[in-house]
Amino acid sequence: MPRLPRSFFARPCLQVAPDLLGLYLVRGDFAGRIVEVEAYVHEEDQACHARVGRTRRTEMLYGPPGYAYVFLIYGMYDCFNVVTEAEGSPAAVLVRAVEPVPPLEGGTDGPGKLCRALGINRAHNGQDLVDGALVWIERRNRKKVKIATTPRIGVDYAGEWALRPWRFIDADSPWVSKARGVKAPTGSASRPSRRSPRTR
DNA sequence: GGCACGATTGCT
DNA sequence: GCAATCGTGCCT
Known part of the structure; x- marks a missing residue:
């Protein structure tokens, strides 16, 4: 199955993020179909770790595209x-949920849970996703993905940056995280019945 | 050296 | 609703 080339990751982060939906994150004998991601874009994005500039922690974000950035939260x-975009341009896509294939013990609906289930940890920080042997991204089919967007989760401290619709989800997938803290899903299934009378 | 806080999760 | 748990960034 074809791994994604460096050029895939070298594009603008907000293009790479939705394109990751439907691709597979492969780690050892396990893989996950990516169904939920978030984009973190440049130093001005007050939700992005790069808002503090270059530090030992954020150095990966400034590095070349196609590498893993794994941090402890x-x-x-x-x-x-x-990691996306050209070297020197700090931007990355957080993988927030995958559909496990084959089925795995423990959930994969949430960034912490999917790392635990797939065995991804800080030892993978800096791993090359294009030529490395430990973890990578590959395409397994060309099935179309119906994409929906919402604000990012858990970044209310970022002011108006938290309102940007930079969370991308597979609208048809039941494997998307519950995302506590989200007020209202943008357009679809679980809205309150439209004609609830609310008698008064 | 100390301290507040976080791109989360599970339990009360 | 809140605690767990520790690396990071900034200050005290």
């Missing part, structure tokens, strides 16, 4: 990101 969960 809340002292106990790892989050897997794909």
